[in-house]
Amino acid sequence: MIIDAHVHPWTRAFMKRNGPIMKACDFFKLDVSKLPSSTDELLDEMDEAGVAMAVILGQDTSSTKNPAFKNYTLRNDDVARIAAKSGDRLVPFAGVDPNAGRDALRELKRGIKSLGMRGLKVHGSANSVYLNDRKLMYPIYELCQDAGIPVLVHTGTTGLGDTEIRYSKPELVDEICQSFPDLKVVMAHFGWPWPDVTVAVALRSPNVFIDVSGWKPRYLPPSIMPYLNGILQDRFLFGTDYPMLRQKEWLDDFRVNLAPKLKPGVSEKLLGANARRMLAL
Numbered sequence: 697m698i699i700d701a702h703v704h705p706w707t708r709a710f711m712k713r714n715g716p717i718m719k720a721c722d723f724f725k726l727d728v729s730k731l732p733s734s735t736d737e738l739l740d741e742m743d744e745a746g747v748a749m750a751v752i753l754g755q756d757t758s759s760t761k762n763p764a765f766k767n768y769t770l771r772n773d774d775v776a777r778i779a780a781k782s783g784d785r786l787v788p789f790a791g792v793d794p795n796a797g798r799d800a801l802r803e804l805k806r807g808i809k810s811l812g813m814r815g816l817k818v819h820g821s822a823n824s825v826y827l828n829d830r831k832l833m834y835p836i837y838e839l840c841q842d843a844g845i846p847v848l849v850h851t852g853t854t855g856l857g858d859t860e861i862r863y864s865k866p867e868l869v870d871e872i873c874q875s876f877p878d879l880k881v882v883m884a885h886f887g888w889p890w891p892d893v894t895v896a897v898a899l900r901s902p903n904v905f906i907d908v909s910g911w912k913p914r915y916l917p918p919s920i921m922p923y924l925n926g927i928l929q930d931r932f933l934f935g936t937d938y939p940m941l942r943q944k945e946w947l948d949d950f951r952v953n954l955a956p957k958l959k960p961g962v963s964e965k966l967l968g969a970n971a972r973r974m975l976a977l
């Protein structure tokens with residue numbers, strides 16, 4: 697079973713309202729006219745590519761001061777509604793704005809209890825909050841650890857404009873894992889340009905997963921290959937960063953450029969088995 701662990705339920709209209717996302721489209725050299733016009737297209741594309749399930753990510757910048765992100769929030773109710781329509785194929789992760797303090801905790805509790813959210817997405821750069829911020833982030837991690845849900849954190853550089861990388865450096869995740877040893881953490885985009893730091897964090901923290909989203913398989917840095925094929929083969933997750941990359945184009949590239957380099961059994965782990973463990977399916 698193939699699971700895409702990193703999907704944004706964005707439409708072309710939503711993306712066009714967000715300057716930082718349009719800058720990301722330039723970064724990825726995307727043809728804007730080919731972006732999805734509705735979230736229903738996601739399931740069609742998954743069918744075409746043979747992808748059974750996907751994690752769809754919420755996002756909340758409603759209390760963030762950066763004016764570039766004023767239209768960036770996707771309401772948790774909307775993310776949950778898209779997931780509910782999918783017949784369990786889309787797994788919703790909540791978004792909360794850590795700048796909202798206690799209200800963020802309330803919203804996360806509501807997301808888990810009333811909306812069926814099964815994880816949390818954090819993008820420190822979009823929220824201008826350091827991933828290891830003790831005051832704003834730690835209560836959120838504590839809640840996730842207690843609820844037994846994973847946190848997917850953006851790590852490394854970002855295509856999003858009007859942001860700073862410093863909030864999302866992968867070394868910050870080490871402190872989170874040391875403080876919350878039972879929390880499952882997904883480090884998105886293998887923290888590039890610091891994939892070696894990401895690997896180092898994962899090596900000392902057994903609950904860390906690493907998603908390879910945002911990168912076509914042919915471009916994965918050679919330095920992560922021994923870990924993907926070896927000691928960390930149970931931790932890497934397939935993800936596209938849809939709609940920036942699409943499932944079919946990723947998997948077509950994978951079959952030609954990455955699968956032949958993988959040891960027996962590693963493809964199955966990367967494409968779905970590890971995500972099942974991360975999601976406790």
Ligand SMILES: [Zn+2]
Pocket residue numbers: 702704937
């Ligand atoms: Zn993403």
